[in-house]
Amino acid sequence: MLITFFIPAKFAQDSSQLLQLWYQGVTAFFVFIGIFNLIKINVDKIQRRLRDWQYSIILLFFLGVMLGTGFIGGRDSKIFLYFFENFQVPLGATMFSLLAFFVASASFRAFRAKTPEATLLLIAAVIVMIGRIPIGYLIWNKFPDLVEWIMQVPNTAAKRGILFGIDLGLISMALRVLLGIERSYMGGGER
Amino acid sequence: MINTIGIWIAALLTLAIYSFLYKDNPFYKIAENIFVGVSAGYWAVVLWYDFAWPNLFEPLFTKGQWYNIFPIFIGLLMFAPLIPKISWMIRIPLTFTMGIAMAVSITQIVQGDIFPQLQATFLPLRGISVFNVISNLLIISGVIFTLTYFYFSKEHKGALGIGAKIGIWFMMISFGASFGYTIMARVSLFIGRVYFLLHNWLGVI
Amino acid sequence: MKIIESLAHLDRRIIFLLVALAVIIPMIVPLNLPVDITKPVKNIYDKVESLPRGSVVLISTDYDPGSEAELYPATEAFIEHCFRKDLKVYMMGLWPAGSELGNIALNKIAKVYNKVYGEDYINVGYRPGGAVMLLSLGRNFSDVIKVDYQGIPIDSLPLGRRVKSSRDIFLVMTFSAGDPGILHWITYFHARYGVPICGATTAIMAPQQYPYLSSGQLTGLLGGLKGAAEYETLVDRKGRGLRGMDSQSIVHLLLVGFIALGNVILLYQRRKK
Numbered sequence: 001m002l003i004t005f006f007i008p009a010k011f012a013q014d015s016s017q018l019l020q021l022w023y024q025g026v027t028a029f030f031v032f033i034g035i036f037n038l039i040k041i042n043v044d045k046i047q048r049r050l051r052d053w054q055y056s057i058i059l060l061f062f063l064g065v066m067l068g069t070g071f072i073g074g075r076d077s078k079i080f081l082y083f084f085e086n087f088q089v090p091l092g093a094t095m096f097s098l099l100a101f102f103v104a105s106a107s108f109r110a111f112r113a114k115t116p117e118a119t120l121l122l123i124a125a126v127i128v129m130i131g132r133i134p135i136g137y138l139i140w141n142k143f144p145d146l147v148e149w150i151m152q153v154p155n156t157a158a159k160r161g162i163l164f165g166i167d168l169g170l171i172s173m174a175l176r177v178l179l180g181i182e183r184s185y186m187g188g189g190e191r
Numbered sequence: 192m193i194n195t196i197g198i199w200i201a202a203l204l205t206l207a208i209y210s211f212l213y214k215d216n217p218f219y220k221i222a223e224n225i226f227v228g229v230s231a232g233y234w235a236v237v238l239w240y241d242f243a244w245p246n247l248f249e250p251l252f253t254k255g256q257w258y259n260i261f262p263i264f265i266g267l268l269m270f271a272p273l274i275p276k277i278s279w280m281i282r283i284p285l286t287f288t289m290g291i292a293m294a295v296s297i298t299q300i301v302q303g304d305i306f307p308q309l310q311a312t313f314l315p316l317r318g319i320s321v322f323n324v325i326s327n328l329l330i331i332s333g334v335i336f337t338l339t340y341f342y343f344s345k346e347h348k349g350a351l352g353i354g355a356k357i358g359i360w361f362m363m364i365s366f367g368a369s370f371g372y373t374i375m376a377r378v379s380l381f382i383g384r385v386y387f388l389l390h391n392w393l394g395v396i
Numbered sequence: 397m398k399i400i401e402s403l404a405h406l407d408r409r410i411i412f413l414l415v416a417l418a419v420i421i422p423m424i425v426p427l428n429l430p431v432d433i434t435k436p437v438k439n440i441y442d443k444v445e446s447l448p449r450g451s452v453v454l455i456s457t458d459y460d461p462g463s464e465a466e467l468y469p470a471t472e473a474f475i476e477h478c479f480r481k482d483l484k485v486y487m488m489g490l491w492p493a494g495s496e497l498g499n500i501a502l503n504k505i506a507k508v509y510n511k512v513y514g515e516d517y518i519n520v521g522y523r524p525g526g527a528v529m530l531l532s533l534g535r536n537f538s539d540v541i542k543v544d545y546q547g548i549p550i551d552s553l554p555l556g557r558r559v560k561s562s563r564d565i566f567l568v569m570t571f572s573a574g575d576p577g578i579l580h581w582i583t584y585f586h587a588r589y590g591v592p593i594c595g596a597t598t599a600i601m602a603p604q605q606y607p608y609l610s611s612g613q614l615t616g617l618l619g620g621l622k623g624a625a626e627y628e629t630l631v632d633r634k635g636r637g638l639r640g641m642d643s644q645s646i647v648h649l650l651l652v653g654f655i656a657l658g659n660v661i662l663l664y665q666r667r668k669k
Contacts, residue, residue, distance in 0.1 A: 001290075001291055001294035001295055002294045002297065002298065005298045013535070017532050017535055017536065017539060018258075019291055020291065020295075020525075020528050020529070020531055020532040021246075021262070021532055021539060021540070022261060022262040022265070022287075023262075023287070023288055023291045023292070023525060023528045024242070024246070024262075024524060024525030024528065024529050024532070024540070025243075025246065025247050025259070025262030025263065025265075025266060026262050026265050026266045026284050026287060026288055027288060027524055027525055027526075028238055028242055028243050028247070028266065028524055029266030029267065029269045029284065030269065030288075031234060031235065031238050031524070032235065032238075032266075032269070033269040033270060034231075035231050035232075035234070035235050036270070038227075038231055052220065055220050055221065055223075055224040056224070058221055058224045058225060058228065059224040059225070059227050059228040060228065061228065062224075062225050062228030062229050062232065063228040063229075063231055063232045064228075064232070065228075065229075065232065066228070066229050066231075066232020066233050066235075066236060067232045067235060067236065070232065070233070070235075070236030070237075070239075070240075071236060071239070074240070074547075075236055075237060075239075075240035075241070075521075075545065075546075075547070076545065076546050080236065081496070082193075082197060083229060083233075084229075084233055084493075084496055085197065085201075085500075086197035086198070086200045086201045087200065087201075087204065087225060087226075087229045088226070088229045088230055088233055088461060088493065089201070089461040089464060089493075089497070090201035090202075090204050090205050090384075090387070090461075091204050091205075091208065091222060091225065091226035091229070091461070092226065092230070092460055092461025092462045092464070092493070093205075093380065093383060093384055093387075093461045093462060093464050093465055094204070094205045094208040094209065094384055095208060095223075095226065095462065096380050096462035096463070097377075097380035097381040097383065097384045097465065098208065098209070098211065098212065099377045099380070100377040100378050100380060100381035100415060100647075101212055101381075101411070101412045101415055101416075103373070103374055103377045103378075103651075104411050104412070104414075104415045104647075104650075104651055104654060105408040105411050105412070107374065107651050107654050107655050107658070108406070108411055108654040108655070108657065108658045109408075109658065110658075111655050111658060111659075112658055112659055112662045113659050113662070114662070117359060117360070117363045118363075120360060120363040120364060120367065121363040121364070121366055121367035121370065122367065122655065122659075123367065124363070124364045124365075124366075124367025124368050124370075124371070125367040125368070125370040125371040125374075125655075126371070126652055126655065127367075127371070128367070128368045128370075128371030128372065129371040129374060129375070129648045129651065129652055130648065130649075130652060132371065132372075132375060132622055132648075133622070133641070133644055133645040133648045133649075134429035134430060134431050134432070134641050134642075134645055135429060135645040135648075135649065137430070137431075137432040138429065138430075141432075144432045144434060148434055148435065148436075149326070150364065150368055151368060151603060151606050152326075152606060152609075152610060153326050153329050153330055153333070154329065154333055154361050154364040154365060154368075155364065155365045155368045155369075155603055155606055156330060156333075156606045156607050156609075156610050157329060157330045157331075157332070157333020157334050157337065157361055157365075158333055158337050158358075158361040158362045158364065158365035158366075159365055159603065159604055159606060159607050160308055160311075160312065160330075160333075160334050160337075160607040160610075161333065161334045161335075161336070161337025161338045161340075161341070161358070161361070161362075162337060162341075162362070162365075163304065163308060163607055164305065164308065164309075164334070164338060165338065165341045167300045167304050167305050168305075170296060170300055171296075171297055171300055171301070173293075174293035174294070174296050174297045174300075175293075175297070177289055177290070177293045178290065178293050178294060178297075185285060185289055186282050186285055186286065212409070212412050213409065230493075233492065233493065234492045234493075237492045237495070237496070237521065237522045238492065238522065238524060240521070240545075240547065241495070241520075241521035241522040241523070241543075241545060242522065242523065242524055245542040245543040245547070246540075246542055249542075250542075291528060292527070292528060295527065295528055295531060295584075296527070299527070299531075299583050299584050299587060299588070300583065302583075302587045302588070303582060303583030303584060303586070303587030303588075303613075304583050304587075307587070307611045307612075307613050308607055308611055310611065311607070311610055311611030311612070330610075365603065368603050369600075369603045369604075372599040372600060372602050372603055372619065372620065373599070373600050374648070374651055375599040375620050375621070375622065375644065375648070376466060376598050376599035376600040376620055378415075378419070378643075378644060378647045378648070378651075379465055379466045379599065379620055379621035379640065379644065380462075380463075380465045380466065381415070381419055381465075382419055382423075382465060382621065382640040382643045382644060382647075383464065383465020383466070383468075383621075383636070383640070384465065385416075385419050385420055385423055385643070386423065386465075386636055386639060386640065389420070389423055389424065395424060396423055396424060
């Protein structure tokens with residue numbers, strides 16, 4: 001894969017393309033093994049009557065319903081999409097929306113200007129919070145421009161510096177994996 | 192009628208999740224487990240129909256593309272841990288995917304991230320307004336000082352210490368901006384649910 | 397001061413209630429606050445306006461229901477803009493639920509503009525494989541995409557036959573909530589094939605995209621629900637983005653108040669010591 005990047009010849013690009021397609025095929029099985037494990041863990045929980053085992057029945061029931069309606073009715077069957085729109089979408093959306101409350105609680109209890117750096121962070125946060133809402137524009141019509149300047153100058157500078165650090169770290173990690181020095185992703189020790 | 196039932200189901204599940212804000216309770220746990228079951232089932236079905244069957248299995252069985260057996264076989268080795276004697280074979284698909292992903296990422300991180308970002312940091316300091324000169328200087332210095340903070344091979348003393356300190360200030364402004372945006376994001380998610388409850392379910396707005 | 401001491405131990409459920417009221421009341425009694433347009437959003441609008449009629453725009457819906465509130469309104473507004481300009485929409489999703497959410501928006505808007513599936517728009521569903529998939533996709537679409545989301549062979553559809561590689565795509569618009577998403581489109585697809593990328597991200601991800609905006613790798617950016625509201629204003633569409641801005645404003649002011657109150661309590665406690 002590394003070598004074919006530098007060789008524009010058709011045979012090199014074709015073989016690179018083939019490996020990439022195989023990669024996609026293999027990663028699909030990661031999802032299947034994940035679902036298999038989910039079933040196995042919950043069946044085990046029910047069999048051994050572990051804590052909250054009753055909820056595992058609900059989980060497996062709805063997993064079965066989705067698999068059944070999907071594989072029998074088809075991917076675009078009305079009943080499959082009905083479960084998606086009326087179960088998965090509202091549940092997923094609501095789960096993440098809980099965080100709005102916890103962030104509000106945290107901003108009252110934890111967001112304190114205890115050091116000069118924390119004060120700077122707080123000031124930037126407040127400017128962005130007010131500048132990014134329509135009321136900010138009404139308070140001062142240059143507020144949104146100030147926020148854009150903060151995003152495009154100090155924010156970009158810091159994020160870019162962090163990005164370089166992350167990228168160099170990723171490259172060194174990738175080289176370690178390719179050279180066999182890093183094997184933790186295989187799990188279970190060096191052998 | 193069926194749509195109305197669906198909206199009521201969605202609304203009740205929404206309220207079940209929100210009941211967690213008062214206290215952890217069985218309604219929340221039921222909703223949580225329904226979510227996991229439905230999401231996992233959905234993913235498996237979509238993956239099969241959108242990718243696995245048309246790209247892997249159908250060409251193998253109906254179009255004679257015999258070489259598709261290789262990714263299928265490597266992928267099936269993910270189930271190797273079920274048989275203790277061949278459990279070590281799970282390393283094959285793991286190393287295969289990691290190798291390709293790592294190789295591709297090395298070239299693309301350099302081509303797609305490092306070089307363009309480096310190029311974008313070389314900003315003009317002449318022939319533009321004073322305000323833009325100051326902004327560009329701030330960007331260039333901000334990048335350098337931020338990188339200085341992450342240089343841990345030498346103790347942060349003297350010039351290096353000052354540079355690291357300035358780098359921290361840039362990062363604090365950046366993190367403050369990120370915090371402001373994070374709050375915006377979280378609140379937006381709640382706004383979406385309230386809109387559903389008031390508009391689709393109750394019809395108040 | 398007893399008030400400050402009692403506020404320091406305020407039950408968080410009261411905070412939750414205040415947040416809920418701050419969202420619900422402006423929804424029921426709208427303030428209709430005007431929304432300002434920022435440059436990153438305008439860039440997307442201008443880019444779409446500059447595309448010739450019949451150009452193919454690839455829309456990638458890389459999010460799930462957890463980010464639906466922020467990105468779905470932007471998806472609808474963007475699709476409407478594309479159909480109004482008579483552009484062809486080629487939709488896919490790097491996330492499984494994203495492809496379906498995008499499909500809901502696509503079919504809803506297509507009905508309004510009498511667009512024909514297969515000719516004016518197409519949805520090829522979920523594409524796994526992330527960044528590596530994007531590299532093989534740009535080289536040859538038919539290697540990666542065999543059927544659309546309904547299982548119809550892609551070559552039997554006019555738009556499916558037309559798009560063979562990245563050269564046939566005029567613009568990529570990604571609605572991204574994480575990984576894989578906008579970063580992969582930029583560093584893999586744009587870097588290798590040079591196709592302009594525009595993005596709509598959750599507000600959490602938006603600050604991280606500014607280095608790419610600054611370098612020109614990203615043409616434009618819609619950040620969060622505010623970005624969606626701005627785009628709805630530009631395309632003159634009364635959607636959920638605009639509707640949510642009143643609540644967003646009041647809650648932000650409430651939270652700034654909480655932060656200020658928290659720091660007043662801190663100062664009081666420090667003085668007491």
